[in-house]
Amino acid sequence: MTTPLLEIRNATKIYGGGFLSGSKPVVALQNFNLTLPADTAKIVTIAGESGSGKSTLANLVLGFTPLSSGQILFKGHDLGKMSRAQRFEYRRHVQAVFQDPYAVYNPFYPVRHIYDMVIKNFKLANSKREADDLIEDALNVVGMQGKEVLHKYPHQLSGGQRQRMMVARAYLLKPELIVADEPVSMVDASLRAMILDIMLRLRDESGISFLYITHDLSTAYQVGDDIYLLYQGSIAEHGETVNVIENPKHPYVQQLISSIPAPDPDLKWDSEISLPDDEEARTRIEGGCRFYNRCPHHWDRCWDEHPPLYAVDGAGHRAACFLYDDA
Amino acid sequence: MNRNDGNDAGRQIALDVRDLRVHYHTPEGEVIAVNGISFQVMRGELLGLVGESGCGKTTAAMGILRLVQPPGRIMGGQVILKDKIDILALDKEELRRIRWTEISLIPQGAMNSLNPTMKVKDQIKDVIETHEGRQPKQALKERILDLLAMVGLPSRTYDMYPHELSGGMKQRVCIAMGIALDPTLVIADEPTSALDVIVQRVVAQTLLDIKNRMGVSMIMIGHDMGLMAQMADRIAVMYAGNLVEVASTRTVLKNPQHPYTQLLIESIPSIKERKPLKLTEGLTHDLRNPPPGCIFQFRCPWVQDICRVQKPPLKAISPGNHVACHLVEKEMPA
Numbered sequence: 243m244t245t246p247l248l249e250i251r252n253a254t255k256i257y258g259g260g261f262l263s264g265s266k267p268v269v270a271l272q273n274f275n276l277t278l279p280a281d282t283a284k285i286v287t288i289a290g291e292s293g294s295g296k297s298t299l300a301n302l303v304l305g306f307t308p309l310s311s312g313q314i315l316f317k318g319h320d321l322g323k324m325s326r327a328q329r330f331e332y333r334r335h336v337q338a339v340f341q342d343p344y345a346v347y348n349p350f351y352p353v354r355h356i357y358d359m360v361i362k363n364f365k366l367a368n369s370k371r372e373a374d375d376l377i378e379d380a381l382n383v384v385g386m387q388g389k390e391v392l393h394k395y396p397h398q399l400s401g402g403q404r405q406r407m408m409v410a411r412a413y414l415l416k417p418e419l420i421v422a423d424e425p426v427s428m429v430d431a432s433l434r435a436m437i438l439d440i441m442l443r444l445r446d447e448s449g450i451s452f453l454y455i456t457h458d459l460s461t462a463y464q465v466g467d468d469i470y471l472l473y474q475g476s477i478a479e480h481g482e483t484v485n486v487i488e489n490p491k492h493p494y495v496q497q498l499i500s501s502i503p504a505p506d507p508d509l510k511w512d513s514e515i516s517l518p519d520d521e522e523a524r525t526r527i528e529g530g531c532r533f534y535n536r537c538p539h540h541w542d543r544c545w546d547e548h549p550p551l552y553a554v555d556g557a558g559h560r561a562a563c564f565l566y567d568d569a
Numbered sequence: 570m571n572r573n574d575g576n577d578a579g580r581q582i583a584l585d586v587r588d589l590r591v592h593y594h595t596p597e598g599e600v601i602a603v604n605g606i607s608f609q610v611m612r613g614e615l616l617g618l619v620g621e622s623g624c625g626k627t628t629a630a631m632g633i634l635r636l637v638q639p640p641g642r643i644m645g646g647q648v649i650l651k652d653k654i655d656i657l658a659l660d661k662e663e664l665r666r667i668r669w670t671e672i673s674l675i676p677q678g679a680m681n682s683l684n685p686t687m688k689v690k691d692q693i694k695d696v697i698e699t700h701e702g703r704q705p706k707q708a709l710k711e712r713i714l715d716l717l718a719m720v721g722l723p724s725r726t727y728d729m730y731p732h733e734l735s736g737g738m739k740q741r742v743c744i745a746m747g748i749a750l751d752p753t754l755v756i757a758d759e760p761t762s763a764l765d766v767i768v769q770r771v772v773a774q775t776l777l778d779i780k781n782r783m784g785v786s787m788i789m790i791g792h793d794m795g796l797m798a799q800m801a802d803r804i805a806v807m808y809a810g811n812l813v814e815v816a817s818t819r820t821v822l823k824n825p826q827h828p829y830t831q832l833l834i835e836s837i838p839s840i841k842e843r844k845p846l847k848l849t850e851g852l853t854h855d856l857r858n859p860p861p862g863c864i865f866q867f868r869c870p871w872v873q874d875i876c877r878v879q880k881p882p883l884k885a886i887s888p889g890n891h892v893a894c895h896l897v898e899k900e901m902p903a
Contacts, residue, residue: 291765401622430621431792432836435846442846457765460838464846487840501770503795505837507819510799514774515767 245318247418247451248278248303253312255298271295271302272475273312278419278453280317283445285452287462287483290472291498299472300423300455304338305329334364337412341424343404347396353407354392360414380410383448384440402433409440416448423455438465459502463487471495474532477551481559491554491561494533531563539565582652583786584610584633584672584754589646591625591632594639598857602628602641604810604864607883610754613784615777617801617818619792619833623856625810626790627677630756633788634674635664651753670700673747677758677790680739683731689717689742690727696749716745719782720775737768741775748779758790773800794837798822803889806830809856811864812883816890826892828869863895871896 253274259267274295278286290296301307303314305321314321316332324332340346348355357377360366367373378388384406396404405425412420422441426434442465444450456462462469466483471492479492490496497515504510531537531544543564552566553559591603602625610616620626631637633648635656648656650671659667676682684692693713698704704712710727717726720741731739740760747755760776761769777800780787791797797804797818804821806814806829814827825831835847854860854867863869863876875895883893 291767431794432621432832432847432849434838435836436848439846439848458838460840463840464838464843484843498766499840501767502840503770503773503793503799504841505795505798505822505834505839507798507822511770511774515770 244280246277246315247280247317248276248453249313249315249318250274250276250299250303251313251315253299253302253314254310255295255302255307256310269475270298271472274299274477276470278451283449283451284467285441285445285454285465287454287456287466287469288472289456289459289462289469291457293474294472295475296455296457296472297423298475300338300421300453303421303453304336305332334415335417336419336421337415337417339405339408339412339420339422339425342428343401343408344396344428346408347404349396352393352395353399353404356407356411357392357414360411364415366414376414377410380413381407383413383444384410385436386410400433402429402436405429405437406440409437409444413444413448413450417450419451419453420444421453421455424457425454426461427456427458434461441465459487459499471498476532476548477562478533479559479561480551481554482557485555485557485559491559491566492533492563493537493539493565495561497536580614581612582609583612583614583650584788585647585649585652586633587647587649589629589632589648590644591628591637591641592644593641595857600856601810601859602856603632604859605646606807606810606812608805608812608815610786610788611802612753612786613780614802615780615787615789615800617797617804618788618790618807619794619797619804620807621792624807626807627758629807630674630758630788630790634668634672634756635659636674666700669696669752670750671752672754672756673750673752675743675747675755675757675760678763679743679758679760680731680736680763683739683742685731687730688727689729689731689734692742693746693749696746700750716749717742719748719779720745721771721778735768737764737772740764740772744772744775744779748783748785751783752785754786754788756788756790759792760789761796762791762793769796776800794822794833806833809854809859809864812891812893813865814892815883816892820890826886826890826897827865827894828871828896829865832868863893 253271255271257268257270278284288296288299302309309322316336319328347353361373361376367376381388386406391399391403426437429437438461441452445452454462454466463483469483469486470477471479471486473494479486479490479495487499490499529548530546531549534540534544541564549562549564551560551562554561554566587607588605589603590605593600593602606629618626628637628641632643637643643657646657650656654667690713693716694709697709714724714727717724722738722741726734726738761772764772773796779785789800801818803815803817805812806827808829814821814830821830822834825834832849849868860866862878863881866872866876869876873895881893881895883891885891886897
């Protein structure tokens, strides 16, 4: 078997709880495992609600914050042990697109600036002409033209245009992986499809894999290959996107998917749900299922042990719930 | 009577907005944020006001409440409450008196609008006592507890500070304040936008429950068509400062008439079936300088010559359903 493109092994991230901080530690991500193959490009969704650890995972993969324990391997190289030069090389291969297409631009420069910076830092071009060609090529990939936009200032572009230009910026480096952290959540609904379509084309035509971090299961369903659903720092369910969303197994994921408002007046929410009083309070850090308080099925066992991922079918669909413990 | 069919004949009008205009003054010219919109909200009805960012939906709501801040200015129109009060013509004191008692606002990101230094009980007490004067202690406490129960909050919330509550709970405190004085109309600006999906569903249930129990009218601003389908009786669609369609929720979702509404409905990502993505460009004109004719002409797939010269009026095509498009011919006899 070839070395995977990205391998995350037992990644755990704990914030706070230091000797002098006086605060309780927060386990943002616990024992997370993920493998991205090197031979086929995939869009892998990391989904979850606020506080689930999905952005922590993005920050870990991008190297913005170190792991508390575990390993992240890129083509077999440990991210935590890379030298400065290796890190620089890693940055070339792993690029990011962020949530807020308004905050990532410097408002005092025309938008061309973001491309010039990348070209300069990574010495991608030897002349202005070469640089122009590179930029034009990247813009064409996202369906834009340099002469129309490059001289403009960020405030003169729409949110959708700005976000497409960020994808073009990432594309300039011809990366192998793009970490896209909520790339469409601040883009208008009628323009989201454009960004999602670009992701699909980059996957199919340029062989770029994506870690698509989102809270929005419907866009994940439209473009994602595999999905990892996080709940309070742990994987609740994992599998092929279509299987997981059409046939969710974990009680949390079932509740989540049934709560997505259907755009159809004939499909109204059929039942009332209620949350326990401490609706968003974190449950205990060690042991026990984190969904215990809100789960309609909970047993004593769920209070004592944290359920591992159980296979629910032969196709790699797994859920972290004792309901699927056949033993 | 089945409200979902848009049949509103014989029902009382809670709010009648006529030709409301709001402009923003900028050094480069006037931005026409709300370009003469007219619609009605019936008693006990939930009207969804939808549109994308920058279309003027929040500005329209602020116009109705007379809360537009400079450089914005209300340039004209009437906002008539219960057939008698024109909100835009009231003096300051009269306006102060109808706020909270007749018309209240649950602002966007309402959970951040609570005062962090005051307990929940004191914030609700403020609303009540400002309008009704000092209240007997015990009666006031019971009333506040009733309000909290109405929005599904446990009674211990009474003595808590906002930071002790979760986002969904804070949002429900804001809803409780909004209905504290039994207003005719509540305007809720994206009341669930910052909440997780499951919490959003709980808050949405709370809002619907209150609407049904108190018979209050609501205008709910938002962009999530799924949420609108679940909650709204009728939907008003805005594009670039103009109302393009006002129709029953069923019509808007199942049989949208205006090309923009159709685009909006087609671009809702589904979790039922994977479908090819619908690609479109965004807003294509400068709001300071709207084109003559139809506001949607640059993005419309069926644009015709008349659309470039003449602005289509919002006309009734069936009872309760209004569309502003030259292509929709069947106008109802007056």
